[in-house]
Amino acid sequence: MAEEEIVRFEHVRKAFGSQQVFVDLSLAIRHGEIITLMGGSGCGKSVLLKMILGLLSWDAGSVIVDGDDISGWNERAMLPVRRKVGMVFQNGALFDSLTVFENIAYPLRERGNNDRHKLSERVAEVLEMVGLPGIEHKMPAELSGGMRKRVSLARAVAEVPKVLLYDEPTTGLDPVNVRRINELIISLRQKLQTTSIVVTHDLPSAYMVSDRLAMIANGRIIAVDDTPRFRHNPDPIVQEFLTAMDTNIATNIATNIAPTQPLPA
Ligand SMILES: Nc1ncnc2c1ncn2[C@@H]1O[C@H](COP(=O)(O)OP(=O)(O)OP(=O)(O)O)[C@@H](O)[C@H]1O
C-alpha cells in the first residue's frame, strides 16, 4: 500500500446469498482527503463503509486499513482498528436510553477514559464543534433529526479518528444544517487532518466538500476522479446519474426547498 493511502480495497467480492453486491471492487483512499461515494440505491455504499469497520465480511479480495489487511479479522482484532475509524450512521444510531452526554462519552469510556472532568470537557468541546453547545442533559427523543445527526457526528469525532465515515450525513436536513455539516466535514480535515469518506445522494454537498468523487455501479468502482474532472467523466452511467441528480435537485428547489439562509453566528 502506498504511503499516502489510508484505506485500500483490492479486488473485493461480496455476495449476500445469491445477490452479488461487489464483483471486483478496488479503490484507494488517500490520507487527509475527502472522498464522496455515489451510486444508485442498493449498489453497496453502506456495505463498503461497514467493511472498513469490519462490521461485514467479504468473500474475496482485501481491505487494508492504515497498513493492516483486516480480511478475516475477528471482533477482538478489530478493536484497535475501530479506534482509528469513526462512523456517522445514516440514522444517527444513538442510544435512546442515554443522555447526549452519555452517548458521546460512551466510546471514550469504553477505551478507558473515566476522568469525569476530562470527559465533561471533551463532550462540551465536540458539542460546541457541531453547533450544539450545552445540550448534554437532553435525551435523544428530545432532539430533532438534524440534531441527532450532529450528536452522532460529535460522538464519532470525540476520539479524533484518523478516518471518518459518513453515511448520508445531510439527507433529510434543512439547508442551514446541510451547510453546517458540510462546513464541519471541511473544518475537521483542516483542524485534524481527518480523512473523510462520505456517502451521499446530495450532489451540491458532494461538489462542495469533496476532493474526489467515486461512483459504484455493477459491483465495481466505475469512475473515480478529482471533483471537477469527475463531472465531465464520459461514462454514460456517470452522466446519467449526475443528470438525474441535477433534475431531482431542480425539482426540489422548485417545489419545496427554501433558499439557503445565512448561518446564525
Ligand atoms: N446485512 C445484510 N444482509 C443481507 N443483505 C444485505 C445486508 N446489507 C446489505 N445488503 C444488501 O446489499 C445491497 C447493498 O446494500 P447497501 O445498504 O450497501 O446499499 P446502499 O448503496 O447503501 O443503498 P442506499 O443508497 O439505499 O442506502 C442491498 O441490496 C442490500 O439489500
Ligand SMILES: [Mg+2]
Ligand atoms: Mg446506504
